[in-house]
Amino acid sequence: MKEYLLKGLLLFFLFYILFIFFAKKNYKGIYLLSSIYAGLSFLFSLFFLLSAQPSQSVAFPLGLPGTGAHFKIDALSAFFMLVVNLASFVSSLYGLGYGSHFSEQQRILPFYILFLGSMNMVLLASDMFGFLFFWELMSLSSWALVMSSHKEKETPEAGFIYLLMAVLGTFALLFSMSLIAAQSGSYSFEQMTKAVLSEKTSSVVFALALFGAGSKAGLVPLHVWLPRAHPAAPSHVSALMSGVMTKVAVYGFLRIVFDLLRTQQKWWSYLILIIAGVSTVSGVLYALMQHDLKKLLAYHTIENIGIIFVGIGLAMAFKTHGMVVASALSLTAALFHVLNHSLFKNLLFLGSGAIQSSTGWRDMEKLGGLITKMPHTALAFLIGSIAISALPPLNGFVSEWLLLQSILLSPQLPSWGLKFLVPAVGAFLALSAALAASCFIKVYGITFLGRPRSMSAMAACESDWCSVGAMYFVAFLCLLFGIFPAPVLHLLGSAVEALAGGVYFSLSGKPFYEPLSLNIDRNAYNGTFLILLLGGFFLFVLVMILGKASPYIRKTPIWDCGYPENSPSCQYTAGSYAQPIRKVFGPSFFALREKVVSYSPWLPRAARMYVRLHDLVWEYLFLPVATAVNRFSIKINVLQFLTVRRYLVLVFLTLVILLALLTIML
Template identity: 50%
Template sequence: MLIVASLSVLVLLSALAVVAGSREITHRLVHAGCAAASLGLLVAGLTHLGIGPGGSPSIVLPLGLPWMAAHFRLDNLSALFMVVVDLAAVAASIYGIGYCRHLPEVRRVTPFFPLFLFGMNAVLLADDAFMFLVAWEFMSLASWLMVLSDHKSAENRHAAVIYLIMAAFGTFCLLTSFGLMAGAGGTYTFAAMRQAELATIPAFLVVLTAVLGAGSKAGLVPLHVWLPLAHPAAPSHVSALMSGVMTKVALYGLIRILFDLHGDVPWEWGAALMVIGGASAVLGVLYALFQDDLKRLLAYSTVENVGVAVIGLGLGIAFKDAGEPALAALALVGGLYHIVNHSVFKTLLFLAAGAVISATGERRLSGLGGLLNRMPWTGTAALIGAAAISALPPLNGFVSEWLILQALFKGPGLPHWAMKFGVPVVGAMLALAGALAATCFVRAYGIAFLGRPRSLAAARADLHPTPASMRWTMAALALLCILLGAIPVTVTDALSAVVQPMTGLHFAVSADLGWPWLSPVSSTRGSYSGTMLVMVGTALFAIAVVLAHGLGTRRVRRADAWDCGHREDIPETQYTGQSFSQPLRRVFGTSVFLARETVEMPEPGERSPARLSVRMIDPVWVWLYDPIARAVNFIADRVNRMQFLTVRGYLLMMFSTLVFMLLVVAWRQQP
């Protein structure tokens, strides 16, 4: 009942936003109502998390196609993702109460924001293919309209077009996957699909189209091209949901098909997913390292973290097919834990980016600096988020990546030679991605929040105070990053109940040592406790403070500030984002992105400055999508000429078509 009421409220809020017009109080009320409805859905998800198969509530409504009704069901998996979605939705909605006044076209955002939340939750509740795809399109179109909200920008219009094309491609692939599972009988309920037996080729095509369809929405390489364009174009609280949770809804669709509806995926697909995930993790963070746009950097980082989660899912498939349910459960727990963690710290970072943009009007790292003194709430929250996404203990990002690595360490024991050699390679890719992620966010945070302001807008950031709703939302998410890292056993126990139907085994990650220790491999090695680490760290910090204040001197000492030998307060003497990433650009960028540096030196006696220019390409776009676009344009130009034919030309074309069809009929009627 709570779920139906909350979803109904979201639809009514969208209608209210359309009817009430563009008054600021309307937008505040709509966002407040979205927060209340999302809170109701969050409570429902938490209430049903961990229930047995017989306790999953379901409902059948007389909607949908004429020969079938609309089926909805809430099981453990959908309850978990409902918690993921609506936790971020509550935060983004409360944040939007104060943020909506900074939007240039708020009337183009508010009506679609509750519909976006409705679509994501409807995907999670759908129990038949038709309602799943309808809700999927609802989610895609609502977010597309918000990407296009600032339609006066040519960059945003281009991002919206690419997003719409990729969304249509993903839906077509998922439609094909569900159609193959439904078979000739056309039974589109998930219950019937679970009972269906697939031949070899249809089973292969089901997995292939599911990976393509869900992977395009999740942002897996090479299907990620829309993500760094669309996520920065949307308003920041919408970007937080698109990057933090909409990509997780896509992973939910992938998990639902591979582990539930299909249920018998061979290990080769697990290996393929691990390779795709590893490539996405490394390339995503490399893309992010070289960005100057703060929101685009965060969007590329989403590609990396989705890749990390997919590594866990692929490893789970490989272990399940090899008859290792305990290790499969461990890999899945690690992947799902990373999904939960990424939704929290990526939402936090996008909301922090929105606060920075609303205060400064700047998205470029080269136009920021010194914001920690001017925006202490945002700076502190962003620091916690940056440390969490860099997988630093004792924060939440470390726990999930550590669990995936623990599962990877057991990968060479699989009976397949490809996995024996491939798993260590994927483990090295995951370790490299983690190191590069730390570098990326040291660069991003240091350039944006530390040092001196690099522009007048950054220097005056404190003249535009951040509203309380935005500050407290970021503080709550930052605290959640700490809690999810400090009490990991509580989270893994809940996730173990979620993966039990997928693996047939309830695997307690803390079985050997008990709370608060994670011991997925054994009690003598490979154990970790975020709780103990937080307690010891807090105790050492308290001792240090007591000693410093008790034994230290209170005399004030004054000396000139050390500024690398420079006394001038010139922002240009600081490191820039480009200079920080230059060593890595020369190591990785020259081969992966064909990066080239060009130096223009003035002639002797000239007073013009020297110039350094850097040229890079997106290899996926240049080598994959650009040729496809040129081929489509070439074919379209040739087809377009058909509308300029003469009457004789049209008659000849009709006659040729008739002859061709007669030949086809004659060929089909041959014995």
């Protein structure tokens, strides 16, 4: 039955791609079809996970000659399909209203279809050729979406950097999988899993997979494209790139390292934990310094990808030391955070898109007071802010709580290096959680509270009902998965068993409201009890205020923060809120440069403060490479304008050089 469903899904994908030819100006029809496609794919993956049946494979007479194209769905790909299509369904519904704000829909719609379809096909591909083909199609279609706002000043640079990093990442994955295919003699994943690799070869495969998938996911120091490309794309596309495409990269890493390689070496977990810990703290620190709403959210993607890879690194460390149950717990936390991040990051990007379409600004310094102008967006954005700050009872808290529970098991590890490293990474997680809460207090306070800082913010109005409905739907899921996480974790059982070799949560047959208990310690998470406790506390406060307060009304002036002037400039700004943290971390993380220009008290001119922050990884590592590639491309650009005779000469010389190299090697 599921084989026919898989074939039907693939055929519907072909029909979906063919609809590109009609994707010109009928944006509502495109987004409606996209939502149907995503909804059917979501239901198919959910049906597969609930049935808990073995994997299903199909083959088509496409792809490489003599081999065809192979597709397969198993527990891991089904879970990531669920994540991808749930977010795609919401973004497509959001696009029904948000699409009216773009005059050049023909630059978005065809590539939007390719982007959604290619992400699903990456997850279903079961051979090397299909995986890399659709991976590259996903990269190129998302690059075209980034370049859709080509008239913006920063878009060409963002598109160039993104394309450069995408090409480098694809080459790394190509070489990584080629080393396995060379030993197995086949491009099929089923045969590649049987390959026997030496320790050196498997280490090279791991390093290349980490580079290729890490560059697409946004791990430090491969993150430079992410804060530039995400703000340049339309907001519903940014939501998919940040909340979904980065998770496809996580899937690629898990597929290669945990499935195709089968065994891992102990030192791999050290490298992953160090990179992930640095990514977690660096991402949130960079986010705190931003005034651009979408760029701030992009940097927070780096933080959350770091959290996911902390779980993966812990799972690898526990697995290589024989602690299967603890490894399963870490993988459960990582995969659950994959789902959670896709939800609340999708919600926050959709909210930022509603703000931008209503006010025309992404700069928080131009916003303020939107809670009265856009109350529905403000409520949904508040829920997303609480979720990304890992505060109960939202879903972000549950996955990070599970991750911290697995960190508490680190003293049982026999390696002294991990006994010191894992608690240090745990401290990084705690620091990042506190900084994330501080960051979104800044975001929400500066954007929605206070007085409007511009005429556009003063004239803002609520978004259309499609956009608001999509945001409320995701906000509801964030609350639902935070209160009742057990059914979601039950869906993860098969994928965790395949990756770690053991199922940690035995939830089948248990009611959804039962506490999420751990069988290796005494801790438990009960979302129902927590929400009742919080509700009772607020009810108690409300009763005390209404019952004990004076019935008389007193009128007093509004607290003016020490500034009696009723002006929007006499209130906190995004820069002033982040100044204490900037003072502490600025010199070491950002090579901070501050300059204060003040004038004589007799001159009626305002003092000004100039702040310059530097992305050291970009300026000292990638900028020289990007500059060199750009200069080299300009120099060889003359090859596009040669005559046919000269092209033939170049082909002849290339053949001679290749034959000479072949002779030397033999």
